[in-house]
Amino acid sequence: MNTQPTLFSPALAARFDKLVTLYPIKRSALVPMLLYAQDEVGYLSDAVIAEVAERIGVSELEVRNVISYYSLLRTRPLGKYHVQVCTNISCMLRGGNEILEHCKKKLGIPSKGVTADGLFSLEEVECIGACCWAPAAQVNYDFHENLTPDSVDEVLADYRAKAGNGEKK
């Protein structure tokens, strides 16, 4: 359907071709398309924005408007593993702030920072819906619960090892 050169993998491009046909107005496909694009590319680069705008048939400005509204959509690259530490009320009461501080010290970066090797990025986030097992953190799409500074070290070490093996998750 779309014969233009694309930034995305053939599977994702095919998915997008279908996605725009699923809604009464194409514009409705904008947010899912941005999320999928972000998962594949890592962030929403100018080129991604241009292609999404083209596929949806809106201006780049409009795509940027939507991206700027949602904190889950990012226009800058993150680390390979994006560590999101919750400090919302349940986690806070059970030591979420300490976990965050520990991560900062361990990784040597502030919230929203990326490590020099590009392996980790850190972000303080609002509730991730894991209150029962607070304090909790989310790394990419995986949850890590009932954290203590020690278990955080283990989790981070696991990811570092995975990265050494060339695995993504």
Add this chain to the structure above:
Amino acid sequence: MADVTLTVDGKKFTTPAGTLLIEACRAHGIEVPAFCYYPGLSLQAACRMCVVRIEKMPKLQTACTTTVAEGMIVTTESPEIAQARKATIEMLLGNHPLDCPVCDAGGECELQDMTFKYGAHESKFVEIKQHRDEQQWSPVVFFDRPRCILCYRCVRVCGEGMDVWALGVQNRGVGSVIAPNRQDHLDCEECGMCIDICPVGALTSGAYRYKTRPWEMSHVGTICAHCGDGCKTTLGVRRSSDGMEIVRGDNRDKSGINGDFLCIKGRYAFDFANREDRLTQPLIRQAGADLRSVSWDEAIEFAGLKLREIRDSKGGSAIGVIGSNRTTNEEAYLLQKFARTVLATNNIDHHRTADYPAYASALSGKSEASLRDVGSARAILLLGNDPTEQHPGLAWQIRTNVRLNGARLYVANHRLIRLRRQATAFLQIRESNYAALISFLGGASPPAGAQNAAAFRNAVRKEESLLIVFGSEFCGRDIEALLKFGSTLPSVKFACLGDYANSRGAADMGLYPDLLPGYVPVSAAAHFTEEYSAGLPTQPGLDIMQMLDAAERGELDALYVVGANPVARYRRNGTALRDTFLIVQDMFMTETAQVADVILPAANLYEKAGTVTNTFGDLQLVKKAADRAGVRTDFELIVRLAAAIGADVKKLVPFGPRGVHADFGQARGAQSGEADRHGVWLSAHHLEPRLSPFDPFAIFDEIQRLVPAYDVPRLDLLTGNDQHLRSELVQIEKPVSRPDLVLPSNDTLFTSGSLGLYSKTLHSVLEARQPVETAAD
């Protein structure tokens, strides 16, 4: 829809179901304040100012999104509501700087008005206001972020109204900010609608900012001097060292045929009038010498005597006259009368931008559309032209009609014009196939290369009422064929697009070698002869090309050029005109003026009173707004020239019975607003001053007598309402159509080839625009 009855503030009224509560209130004289609500744009409900109490509803409701319902009982003002609005304003003022004394909007700011009304001058907020520096987004658009109250009017008018989508909202909550489409600057039509519609001073105009305060200007409603749409504009004028200077063009009076709209030219390109290098002194050239400044008397006498000498020795046929697309109807009419009765010649023409005589002839028995009709037609067929660039007012009306009324638009063009985005169907044809298109619509086989042509034709022919708008791609017999096709449909109106502010008027007023005012052939001038009590030449004269050719051959002894630049327009070699006695009446030292023997500095359309006719045949009043020392109106110059030639001025301009020299304010700059009210009163009592030979309304009487189409209600016209010509009254024999003489100017939004050349603002915008194409189209 059925009507519903509701009670607002104890006042019971009936209104159609589906009406928004805020509109229903306003229609019945109850003002509900709102920042974000704007008639004709999508609903936002962002500002919470229009909250009202509706009985049996738990909370205050926004009047801008609530539709009226049967038996609804509404309170729009109460202590509770005032408190809610006051709180809203307090929030809005949280970061809003209190720089009203220097803000452009101060004095005409909706936030300021509301703050006064609800007394929200004290605040519970003690936080320091967040300041952001102002940003320049384009040569004409500046953004002052802290002043913005996030009503999103600008975003909506740019997207929905203009279909440009150059503005957006980024981030959310308190961090929300209006953003331009190119990160830090705008790439758009620069129409300034966002500035006009901004309720505060967040968006300001580069042409106006920090120049004056609203109350220091006089505001004069007149007609834009640029394209053929005839948009109403309000000029803010202020006294300057050499007259009245135009400081601002805007559209505060939304009663005109343009509704809310003004384009870049109407809003900013008035600055040609303020230019330093305008001609302000008469100049003459004697015996091959350089031009030198002389007094008015000397210049006019010099020109008059020379014209008289040529007329008396060689006859009128040795003199040519070229009229203008930018003078008023009265001036165009007077010029042809002057040429025919004083100079005794039919050698008169103007730069034709549409084949109006062919149109007038083909129109007989059919009806013509006003620009207002475009805003309400059920279906529109647009053939040729690119209104977005050449007729922005028309494009606005089309878009508005499609958006608000669901009108169906059919576009056939050889280019992919922007309006195809609003079109129900778009047919791309080859540039040479416009004639074939008409026969195709009439039933012949489709023009080569056109796709989906059959569906297009079927849809068009199914319309029960249709408005056909066509550009200058159609001339002569094509116009006839098109109108003939149109008359096979049930109910059709037509509009013919020409280029300049008064191109239509110039045509209607007989600036033709073979046609008198009202398209009467020169050979059938009986009642003109009677009215003028003078013999008229009955042989058609030379057209503009023939005049220029004759002049270059040295066979034309004199040429009188009023508000035109034929040397540049027709790419002639100016020096070839040296054997012709050339009188040029203009604002600037044009290519034609450079080779003239006499130059008379003329006033422009913003500096005179009279009437103009837009290309749709809407007749409108032009009021004097600006003034420049050292210039005179074309009307006055023609009369003075006639006097110098020795003509009886009272025969030329039938002013007052005793010929008293006085006027009622035309000479008093912006105060003419006052004089016009006086004029209205006089006309209401069937009295007219007509005291001066320079009073254009003295000649307007005669126009109304001789040109039946112009016989519109006078009082309505004088009060500033557009009046559609009675084009059904045009009596015209089949004219000699000269498509070869029609030279469309093909202007863009930012150029106009004549006045636009002298606008600094247009130049600055053109320079700032990058040569890249907009991706969003």
